[in-house]
Amino acid sequence: MIKKIVKKRYHALKKYYELYKLGKKFSNDESFQLTKNLTNIEKTKKPYRFDIINFLSLTINAQNYLEIGVRNPADNFNLINISNKYSVDPGVEFELNPVDFKMTSDDFFSQLSQNSLKIPNDTKFDVIFIDGLHLAQQVEKDIFNSIQYLSEDGFIVLHDCNPPSEHHARETYSFYNSPAGGAWNGTTWKAFVKARMTYNSCCIDSDWGVGIISKSAKPGLNILKNSEENHFYEYSIFNDKRKEFLNLLSFESFTQKNS
Ligand SMILES: C[S@@+](CC[C@H](N)C(=O)[O-])C[C@H]1O[C@@H](n2cnc3c(N)ncnc32)[C@H](O)[C@@H]1O
Numbered sequence: 001m002i003k004k005i006v007k008k009r010y011h012a013l014k015k016y017y018e019l020y021k022l023g024k025k026f027s028n029d030e031s032f033q034l035t036k037n038l039t040n041i042e043k044t045k046k047p048y049r050f051d052i053i054n055f056l057s058l059t060i061n062a063q064n065y066l067e068i069g070v071r072n073p074a075d076n077f078n079l080i081n082i083s084n085k086y087s088v089d090p091g092v093e094f095e096l097n098p099v100d101f102k103m104t105s106d107d108f109f110s111q112l113s114q115n116s117l118k119i120p121n122d123t124k125f126d127v128i129f130i131d132g133l134h135l136a137q138q139v140e141k142d143i144f145n146s147i148q149y150l151s152e153d154g155f156i157v158l159h160d161c162n163p164p165s166e167h168h169a170r171e172t173y174s175f176y177n178s179p180a181g182g183a184w185n186g187t188t189w190k191a192f193v194k195a196r197m198t199y200n201s202c203c204i205d206s207d208w209g210v211g212i213i214s215k216s217a218k219p220g221l222n223i224l225k226n227s228e229e230n231h232f233y234e235y236s237i238f239n240d241k242r243k244e245f246l247n248l249l250s251f252e253s254f255t256q257k258n259s
Pocket of ligand 1: 071072077088089092104
């Protein structure tokens with residue numbers, strides 16, 4: 001009997017030790033450590049997205065603001081200093097979801113175009129912050145729809161355009177066992193880089209990459225020369241040419257050009 005219990009305990013301990021060794025192998029891996037460092041570096045960067053949005057809004061005296069993807073309004077929406085603010089979110093991540101339009105961005109733009117929302121379909125927003133579903137196909141649609149409702153000198157701002165590693169740029173948000181852990185930028189960068197071939201734009205190197213798009217020419221913004229270099233949107237090519245592909249600027253150099 002005692003022999004049986006000892007044998008059982010021995011096997012259980014052996015199993016735990018094997019798991020411990022496996023965990024150690026992953027966390028000591030060079031690329032795992034590098035990715036963790038990149039996450040930590042990104043977290044120290046300032047200013048935050050709301051500081052950048054507030055700066056942009058001052059340059060054009062913005063009156064109307066739209067945020068696509070809000071989660072907890074305390075994190076960004078409530079910190080925006082623009083008088084008329086509207087919010088869209090289907091409530092995937094934050095159960096309370098205290099937004100104006102509890103729906104996806106696709107439904108919002110479709111209903112807006114049919115004039116069936118509480119705001120008229122000739123509304124123009126001065127700043128539209130796109131921070132909903134971070135998959136390239138969706139972000140591309142959000143950019144296209146936002147352009148239709150953007151004032152002539154307005155700005156589209158996008159969060160998560162500068163993923164520090166391919167693990168941050170994974171497609172599956174819920175896979176937390178990658179070296180990026182819970183940090184996720186998705187494939188927003190692909191839609192942003194594509195849009196940069198059409199629109200004047202740049203990306204502020206802070207808070208995971210804050211993309212800025214304008215319909216008109218503005219200081220610091222440029223259009224990416226349409227090259228064949230990365231037509232499959234491979235992360236490694238993007239990584240090598242990140243500065244050019246994103247028109248990556250520090251906030252200081254952007255504000256200097258715009259003051
Ligand atoms: C990253 S959070 C937004 C964070 C917030 N903007 C901030 O700055 O703190 C993404 C939000 O997008 C919402 N979302 C997911 N799919 C969406 C869609 N198709 N349209 C609009 N919002 C969506 C989620 O419910 C979630 O609240």
